[in-house]
Amino acid sequence: MRILVKFLKNILLFFLALFFLSPIYIIIANSFKNRQELYENVLALPESFSFQYYVEAMDKMNFLSALGNSLYITTFSVLFIVVLSSMTAWMLARTNNKLSNIIFMTFIATMLIPFQTLMMPLMQLMGSITNTLHIPMFNTREGLIFMHVGFSSSISVFLYHGFVKSIPITLEEAATIDGASKFGVFWKIIFPMLKPITVTVMILNVINIWNDYLLPSLTLTDTGLRTIPLSTFYFFGEFTIKWNLAMAGLMLTIIPVVIFYALAQKHIIKGIGEGAVK
Amino acid sequence: MAKKKNMAWYILFTAPLLLIFITVVIIPFLMGIYYSFFQWDGIGANPKVFVGLDNFIHLFGDTRFFKSAWITTLFTILAVISVNLVGLTFALLVTSKLRTANAARTMVFMPYLIGGLILGYIWQFVFSDVFKLIGVVTGLEDVFFNWLMDPSYALYALVFVFTWQMAGYVMIIYIAGIQGIPNDVIEASEIDGANRWQKLRNIIFPLLMPAFTISLFLTLSSAFKIYDVNLSLTGGGPANSTEMFAMNIYNEIFGYGNYGFGQAKAIIFFFIVAAITLTQVYITKKREVEM
Numbered sequence: 001m002r003i004l005v006k007f008l009k010n011i012l013l014f015f016l017a018l019f020f021l022s023p024i025y026i027i028i029a030n031s032f033k034n035r036q037e038l039y040e041n042v043l044a045l046p047e048s049f050s051f052q053y054y055v056e057a058m059d060k061m062n063f064l065s066a067l068g069n070s071l072y073i074t075t076f077s078v079l080f081i082v083v084l085s086s087m088t089a090w091m092l093a094r095t096n097n098k099l100s101n102i103i104f105m106t107f108i109a110t111m112l113i114p115f116q117t118l119m120m121p122l123m124q125l126m127g128s129i130t131n132t133l134h135i136p137m138f139n140t141r142e143g144l145i146f147m148h149v150g151f152s153s154s155i156s157v158f159l160y161h162g163f164v165k166s167i168p169i170t171l172e173e174a175a176t177i178d179g180a181s182k183f184g185v186f187w188k189i190i191f192p193m194l195k196p197i198t199v200t201v202m203i204l205n206v207i208n209i210w211n212d213y214l215l216p217s218l219t220l221t222d223t224g225l226r227t228i229p230l231s232t233f234y235f236f237g238e239f240t241i242k243w244n245l246a247m248a249g250l251m252l253t254i255i256p257v258v259i260f261y262a263l264a265q266k267h268i269i270k271g272i273g274e275g276a277v278k
Numbered sequence: 279m280a281k282k283k284n285m286a287w288y289i290l291f292t293a294p295l296l297l298i299f300i301t302v303v304i305i306p307f308l309m310g311i312y313y314s315f316f317q318w319d320g321i322g323a324n325p326k327v328f329v330g331l332d333n334f335i336h337l338f339g340d341t342r343f344f345k346s347a348w349i350t351t352l353f354t355i356l357a358v359i360s361v362n363l364v365g366l367t368f369a370l371l372v373t374s375k376l377r378t379a380n381a382a383r384t385m386v387f388m389p390y391l392i393g394g395l396i397l398g399y400i401w402q403f404v405f406s407d408v409f410k411l412i413g414v415v416t417g418l419e420d421v422f423f424n425w426l427m428d429p430s431y432a433l434y435a436l437v438f439v440f441t442w443q444m445a446g447y448v449m450i451i452y453i454a455g456i457q458g459i460p461n462d463v464i465e466a467s468e469i470d471g472a473n474r475w476q477k478l479r480n481i482i483f484p485l486l487m488p489a490f491t492i493s494l495f496l497t498l499s500s501a502f503k504i505y506d507v508n509l510s511l512t513g514g515g516p517a518n519s520t521e522m523f524a525m526n527i528y529n530e531i532f533g534y535g536n537y538g539f540g541q542a543k544a545i546i547f548f549f550i551v552a553a554i555t556l557t558q559v560y561i562t563k564k565r566e567v568e569m
Binding site for chain 1 (some may be wrong): 280287290291292294295296298299301302303304306307309310312313322342371372374376377378381382383384385386387388389390391392393394395396398399400401402404406407411418420442447450453454455485503505506509510524527528531532537540541545547548551552555557562
């Protein structure tokens, strides 16, 4: 009897979670249906499996180009964030003076600022940088990466700073006596020890930057530079009536996320938990 | 000499990020305060007219802004309750040593990884086509119809989708909290004959308070700042009935071209978000001291 109850509970929980994900089923099922099938019953399994809509959506969304842009922008943004904010956080944590305190507090305080408060003046400033210094901030992936690094710096420095404080300083001191430069000490001794928090910083920023819509929508107008959220937005503006095509398009955007989740599930859940609690 | 050398290292390590940070965050923030005292349409050639505090005074007469503030508040309250209820329920379920717990946890967390924009589009289809079908089949057409066409139901639809997005996220926080409760405390209560509800009410919930505070305020500030789901699910409609704070600011600036006035709204938005977050930090810190 007890075993049966436990078994039923297991099944129940599984189906509850499955029901939770039912919208995903609905997209998959309808992405294969032709128009008539879709209007007959949106909940039924497709009768014919045709990848026609995937091919069409891929073409209309310019999916491969968007995927490439998203990968490029996310990878380099996260790379710069990890390198620059770990270096900064270590220096700030290990140099106990007024300046370090002020800089660190400024990083913390700006975490309070919502993006909407900064977006318009940021665009003005980027415009003047483009015009006066002739550095193209708009319509370049590098310009967007620059801005992503800026927006992610507060939380990343904050997370690294907390972690550095928990590492005993004696190791570094021993290395310094041995004649290693600060650069060597950091990259050879400190950075490898930061690995757990580096994973957290990477995960948090990958999720935020990959999914960000508003900032790229303001800085990238060139269609060839669109990221996945951007191309999804424009795709939906044009094809909402053709739901099967739209569903195939949505599935395409979800696939990379599922792959990322499957590869790094343990790290993601741990990283999210740590990032939230700190 | 050594001091000078250390200073050079200090600059080398911190200057690159500081330069980017100042350019992207600090200067725009200060510029934003400056712009909020001007009337300007965003076109470089047109003059910026200094109007002092007029933009902020003008805010009090803007009924659309107040309506937006009101529905944002309403949305935030409903969303915070709903996200935390669902998240906590799942957290309790998946920590109950069931064999399917891990799979369930994995599935429930999934929507959080898919961006808000894409989630909104997924649910647009669910509300417009699937809900309609369910209504016709079950005869419950009063409940299952296209929620996005009705002003008040469109708001509930947003709460629904936001819950779907965030429940897995707060679940993770609650799981960490539950796993942090020492086993012997729970075992002791079982020996004393506590039933399931007593155990939950008198042991688990009080010990979950820190996780509760964190989840509450995380959902509070992210609900208040909602934009992506708002844009893709309802677009602010029908008839502006779901135009949240963030979208109202965006539309005022880039839609209507009222750069100065819109920026004044953005500054007010900043003060509200900052107040919410600071309250959270204050309460969390206070509790940490007590524990």
